[in-house]
Amino acid sequence: xxxxxxxxxxxxxxxxxxxxxxxxxxxxxxxxxxxxxxxxxxxxxxxxxxxxxxxxxxxxxxxxxxxxxxxxxxxxxxxxxxxxxxxxxxxxxxxxxxxxxxxxxxxxxxxxxxxxxxxxxxxxxxxxxxxxxxxxxxxxxxxxxxxxxxxxxxxxxxxxxxxxxxxxxxxxxxxxxxxxxxxxxxxx
Amino acid sequence: xxxxxxxxxxxxxxxxxxxxxxxxxxxxxxxxxxxxxxxxxxxxxxxxxxxxxxxxxxxxxxxxxxxxxxxxxxxxxxxxxxxxxxxxxxxxxxxxxxxxxxxxxxxxxxxxxxxxxxxxxxxxxxxxxxxxxxxxxxxxxxxxxxxxxxxxxxxxxxxxxxxxxxxxxxxxxxxxxxxxxxxxxxxxxxxxxxxxxxxxxxxxxxxxxxxxxxxxxxxxxxxxxxxxxxxxxxxxxxxxxxxxxxxxxxxxxxxxxxxxxxxxxxxxxxxxxxxxxxxxxxx
Numbered sequence: 001x002x003x004x005x006x007x008x009x010x011x012x013x014x015x016x017x018x019x020x021x022x023x024x025x026x027x028x029x030x031x032x033x034x035x036x037x038x039x040x041x042x043x044x045x046x047x048x049x050x051x052x053x054x055x056x057x058x059x060x061x062x063x064x065x066x067x068x069x070x071x072x073x074x075x076x077x078x079x080x081x082x083x084x085x086x087x088x089x090x091x092x093x094x095x096x097x098x099x100x101x102x103x104x105x106x107x108x109x110x111x112x113x114x115x116x117x118x119x120x121x122x123x124x125x126x127x128x129x130x131x132x133x134x135x136x137x138x139x140x141x142x143x144x145x146x147x148x149x150x151x152x153x154x155x156x157x158x159x160x161x162x163x164x165x166x167x168x169x170x171x172x173x174x175x176x177x178x179x180x181x182x183x184x185x186x187x188x
Numbered sequence: 189x190x191x192x193x194x195x196x197x198x199x200x201x202x203x204x205x206x207x208x209x210x211x212x213x214x215x216x217x218x219x220x221x222x223x224x225x226x227x228x229x230x231x232x233x234x235x236x237x238x239x240x241x242x243x244x245x246x247x248x249x250x251x252x253x254x255x256x257x258x259x260x261x262x263x264x265x266x267x268x269x270x271x272x273x274x275x276x277x278x279x280x281x282x283x284x285x286x287x288x289x290x291x292x293x294x295x296x297x298x299x300x301x302x303x304x305x306x307x308x309x310x311x312x313x314x315x316x317x318x319x320x321x322x323x324x325x326x327x328x329x330x331x332x333x334x335x336x337x338x339x340x341x342x343x344x345x346x347x348x349x350x351x352x353x354x355x356x357x358x359x360x361x362x363x364x365x366x367x368x369x370x371x372x373x374x375x376x377x378x379x380x381x382x383x384x385x386x387x388x389x390x391x392x393x394x395x396x397x398x399x400x401x402x403x404x405x406x407x408x409x410x411x412x413x414x415x416x417x418x419x420x421x422x423x424x425x426x427x428x429x430x431x432x433x434x435x436x437x438x439x440x441x442x443x444x445x446x447x448x449x450x451x452x453x454x455x456x457x458x459x460x461x462x463x464x465x466x467x468x469x470x471x
Binding site: 014052125 | 215
């Protein structure tokens with residue numbers, strides 16, 4: 001929590017009028033947050049819009065910030081909400097992403113439902129990116145919040161509005177599908 | 189960190205996946221960075237000045253109300269009020285004009301008779317309050333401009349007022365000679381008009397203003413105006429009267445015309461301004 005506390009202090013300093021604190025905070029989170037949004041919304045143009053919208057909300061709500069939770073939890077909850085707003089606006093959620101949780105979990109357990117390993121070529125990074133894009137939105141968000149945001153399972157549940165068990169389940173199935181997609185290139 | 193998170197962490201390590209996700213250039217563009225940082229600073233900047241907005245709005249409102257009130261008060265200010273508050277020239281002019289009226293009065297006739305004798309002449313040239321045909325006042329009174337109020341109209345209305353005013357009102361306690369004698373000397377033909385003025389007929393805007401002025405103008409001011417009317421057709425106005433009218437123009441904010449009248453006054457009475465009002469004398 002030491003890192004989170006440092007971010008919270010930076011945010012409090014910014015809320016008090018210290019612009020340099022914001023620069024430091026922004027430099028710390030810009031890359032991971034950008035990648036989280038990039039993998040969540042897909043297109044680069046939409047990523048830029050959602051990224052700016054996210055930071056705009058941080059700026060606008062700085063006076064309401066209370067260090068009751070880690071700053072990263074607060075930041076990624078805002079980012080997650082921005083991504084959801086983007087999806088609602090663009091109406092680009094397909095039927096796969098709108099499927100209920102059980103259907104997604106069943107598909108993840110089925111080894112025959114893993115078409116990516118043979119289809120993806122090139123760098124492992126690209127295969128991972130493609131696999132991520134094929135994940136259900138909830139699982140992808142849980143995975144990215146865990147990896148890029150550094151959030152715990154409980155914080156993922158808090159950021160996405162579900163309980164910790166659901167968050168844990170989403171994360172587990174996301175990891176399983178990504179491992180299947182990468183095959184031997186899986187990092188763990 | 190509870191047991192569930194430990195389980196996740198042991199099965200699912202962050203760092204290898206994070207390294208795998210990172211790609212060169214997979215970061216926000218510099219323009220986006222600059223835009224966000226600028227927005228953060230911009231949002232901080234006006235915080236200290238937010239209180240000035242309602243204050244400045246309130247100050248603007250108060251200033252607007254003050255300007256409207258001062259302008260409205262200037263338009264409605266009675267002509268005699270300015271004459272009375274002048275630097276002394278108006279009072280002097282009244283005394284001098286009354287003395288001249290006394291000199292012009294025929295033996296055995298009331299002072300008002302002298303004004304009646306001068307009245308027809310004044311009607312011929314009543315467009316010019318100073319008796320000068322080229323006067324700008326004359327052009328205004330003849331309808332050249334769209335002015336509604338102003339010193340010319342007030343002076344004209346006041347000069348029209350003098351006859352029935354002198355006929356209706358009792359003599360003022362301080363200067364009783366002129367108005368007291370004017371009452372019996374008023375022509376009978378004009379008496380009904382004066383009575384109608386007092387409310388029998390529909391009160392028009394100008395008539396209403398005249399009535400207001402009648403109730404607002406003190407007796408001494410009406411005498412001053414009467415003296416002006418007496419003299420205007422016979423001789424040019426005295427510098428005191430002229431200067432009083434110029435001050436009235438200034439009070440109404442018509443400084444350009446006041447300046448021109450000052451120049452004309454200086455031409456008509458060289459040195460008078462330097463002697464009595466050195467601040468207004470041409471340099």
